[in-house]
Amino acid sequence: MNAKRNYKNKEDDIFILALESSCDETAASVNKNGLEVLANVVSSQVELHQKFGGVVPEIASRKHLELLLPVIDEALEKAGLEFRDLDAVAATYGPGLVGGLLVGLTAAKAIALSLEIPLIAVNHIAGHIYANFIDNPQIKKPLICLTISGGHTDLLYFEDLKGYEILGRTRDDAAGEAFDKIARYMGLGYPGGPAIEKAAVEGDPQAIDFPRAVMADNSFDFSFSGLKTAVMNYINNQKQKGKEIDQADLAASFQEAVVDSLSSKLLEAVKKYDIKSVVLSGGVAANKRLREVVEAELKEVEIEFYYPSLELCTDNAAMIGAVAYYQYLDRDFASLAISADPSLKL
Amino acid sequence: MLILGIDTSTDYLALSLLEDNLVKAEYNLSLKRQHSEKLLPLMEELFQTFAIKAQDLDAIAVSIGPGSFTGLRIAITTAKMLGRIFDIPVKGISTLEIMAAGQRADYILTMLDARRARVYYSFYSRKKADFKTDLEKKLNLKELYQASSIKIEQLAELLSAYKGEEILLLGDKTDKAAEILKRENFNVITADPENNYPRSAVLARLGRDYINLGQEDDIYQLKPAYLKKPQAELNWQQKYGG
Numbered sequence: 055m056n057a058k059r060n061y062k063n064k065e066d067d068i069f070i071l072a073l074e075s076s077c078d079e080t081a082a083s084v085n086k087n088g089l090e091v092l093a094n095v096v097s098s099q100v101e102l103h104q105k106f107g108g109v110v111p112e113i114a115s116r117k118h119l120e121l122l123l124p125v126i127d128e129a130l131e132k133a134g135l136e137f138r139d140l141d142a143v144a145a146t147y148g149p150g151l152v153g154g155l156l157v158g159l160t161a162a163k164a165i166a167l168s169l170e171i172p173l174i175a176v177n178h179i180a181g182h183i184y185a186n187f188i189d190n191p192q193i194k195k196p197l198i199c200l201t202i203s204g205g206h207t208d209l210l211y212f213e214d215l216k217g218y219e220i221l222g223r224t225r226d227d228a229a230g231e232a233f234d235k236i237a238r239y240m241g242l243g244y245p246g247g248p249a250i251e252k253a254a255v256e257g258d259p260q261a262i263d264f265p266r267a268v269m270a271d272n273s274f275d276f277s278f279s280g281l282k283t284a285v286m287n288y289i290n291n292q293k294q295k296g297k298e299i300d301q302a303d304l305a306a307s308f309q310e311a312v313v314d315s316l317s318s319k320l321l322e323a324v325k326k327y328d329i330k331s332v333v334l335s336g337g338v339a340a341n342k343r344l345r346e347v348v349e350a351e352l353k354e355v356e357i358e359f360y361y362p363s364l365e366l367c368t369d370n371a372a373m374i375g376a377v378a379y380y381q382y383l384d385r386d387f388a389s390l391a392i393s394a395d396p397s398l399k400l
Numbered sequence: 401m402l403i404l405g406i407d408t409s410t411d412y413l414a415l416s417l418l419e420d421n422l423v424k425a426e427y428n429l430s431l432k433r434q435h436s437e438k439l440l441p442l443m444e445e446l447f448q449t450f451a452i453k454a455q456d457l458d459a460i461a462v463s464i465g466p467g468s469f470t471g472l473r474i475a476i477t478t479a480k481m482l483g484r485i486f487d488i489p490v491k492g493i494s495t496l497e498i499m500a501a502g503q504r505a506d507y508i509l510t511m512l513d514a515r516r517a518r519v520y521y522s523f524y525s526r527k528k529a530d531f532k533t534d535l536e537k538k539l540n541l542k543e544l545y546q547a548s549s550i551k552i553e554q555l556a557e558l559l560s561a562y563k564g565e566e567i568l569l570l571g572d573k574t575d576k577a578a579e580i581l582k583r584e585n586f587n588v589i590t591a592d593p594e595n596n597y598p599r600s601a602v603l604a605r606l607g608r609d610y611i612n613l614g615q616e617d618d619i620y621q622l623k624p625a626y627l628k629k630p631q632a633e634l635n636w637q638q639k640y641g642g
Contacts, residue, residue: 105636112469112630116623119473123480123620137485153470156436160474163440164481167447168454390440 076150461607
């Protein structure tokens with residue numbers, strides 16, 4: 055566009071439509087001034103992928119193409135806005151599954167070109183962190199954020215979008231991936247996080263002593279492949295011996311091992327860095343046992359602790375819209391030539 | 401009537417602007433896998449060149465494949481959004497039909513690579529005597545076989561009823577197909593390279609003709625002609641049936 059655009063400033067009301075299609079949720083939101091969510095519509099495809107025990111990228115991409123327009127319509131309707139009322143359009147451009155990312159990103163580009171408004175490309179992981187600010191705008195920084203989902207296990211020191219440091223990440227499976235794989239192995243279905251949590255309710259978390267990965271270099275990295283193998287070996291051994299497996303005990307013991315690995319690294323980081331709060335983000339942040347353990351330990355060291363409400367823990371567009379608002383104020387706009395980046399880092 | 405044609409179904413990034421009977425612009429760029437980065441900037445450049453805005457468009461024609469699944473979704477997503485925002489008609493057109501509609505021959509076999517020695521194909525007549533419906537008469541084109549995929553070796557069997565006719569082969573793997581069909585004494589001809597891909601001006605013109613005949617698509621239902629289920633679905637069916 056040749057005409058110099060008049061961008062809005064912090065004093066003005068800024069309305070942003072955001073799209074999220076990086077995995078198996080097709081989502082659109084309208085945010086006012088960043089953290090005020092006027093509409094947050096998520097159409098989940100979980101049932102479609104259930105029989106495969108995980109997300110099938112091509113099936114997800116096909117569904118995103120079908121669902122995106124109705125989801126956008128619903129978001130605008132709930133917000134009581136028309137396309138012409140929008141000040142910017144945002145989309146997740148990574149990390150995630152490329153086919154799905156391209157549907158949301160292309161739609162956002164077409165909207166930006168059509169309405170002559172800025173395009174904002176948002177990092178999905180930043181979105182998960184900002185999901186916390188939607189529920190609790192008062193969160194004090196700097197903070198430590200543990201992002202845990204089917205695709206990520208990241209421990210971050212965070213001041214703002216330009217000032218952060220990755221302290222540790224997984225060296226193999228993401229935490230949510232470990233839940234999915236073990237749930238599938240135990241025949242509990244998909245997604246694994248809620249399935250294991252449900253099965254663990256009546257179980258004894260100390261029943262089976264599974265290993266917790268220890269990093270030789272004392273880093274804040276995580277590893278779940280050893281635990282995964284130990285659980286599979288346990289199941290096979292019991293089967294070979296003809297012993298019955300107590301699903302509840304097994305689920306509870308596995309969950310405890312994951313929670314232990316996550317919370318112990320988090321606590322080490324809390325002790326090492328001078329921070330004001332700790333936040334969780336990502337789908338696995340919905341795990342009640344993890345919240346319980348972290349909450350209790352942080353109370354002792356008097357650090358504030360936050361986690362998003364369930365609908366903001368899992369993938370959604372409102373969190374993308376929240377990040378987009380701060381990018382808008384920084385005039386951090388994307389060109390129409392931007393590509394999706396499936397392995398985008400924060 | 402100002403029509404934008406968008407095609408990302410093949411290696412070609414194809415974009416055209418048709419105003420009534422005048423082709424104002426036609427891009428056919430053989431780029432491979434850059435459609436996501438290049439399509440919207442190219443549209444912006446096109447609009448700037450002609451000093452128009454997206455809102456000046458009256459209709460959109462978009463190719464629905466068959467073709468690369470990921471590629472197809474780029475143009476179709478774009479078409480859906482433009483159609484929704486400006487409330488203008490959108491028509492999805494088969495890539496195989498775009499190729500056939502750009503050439504003059506009585507019988508035309510159009511093919512696109514479906515990998516593993518297979519092609520997506522469709523077979524068309526441009527003989528007046530074959531046209532029955534108003535649409536066929538208007539388009540000068542009749543689809544004789546519904547688009548599908550086939551092993552390239554089976555083409556002779558497929559076309560056995562047309563052995564005496566001259567058949568124009570268009571698209572991918574035409575040399576291989578010609579070799580197979582000539583061996584079975586078919587009368588086949590192939591096209592020069594400039595006539596051997598889906599041209600975006602033809603797409604826009606087809607879109608105009610369909611839309612003028614009231615044949616626009618519902619943008620909420622519009623999707624690619626995948627012609628193939630996702631591999632995971634096929635594997636699952638093989639294992640569990642259904």
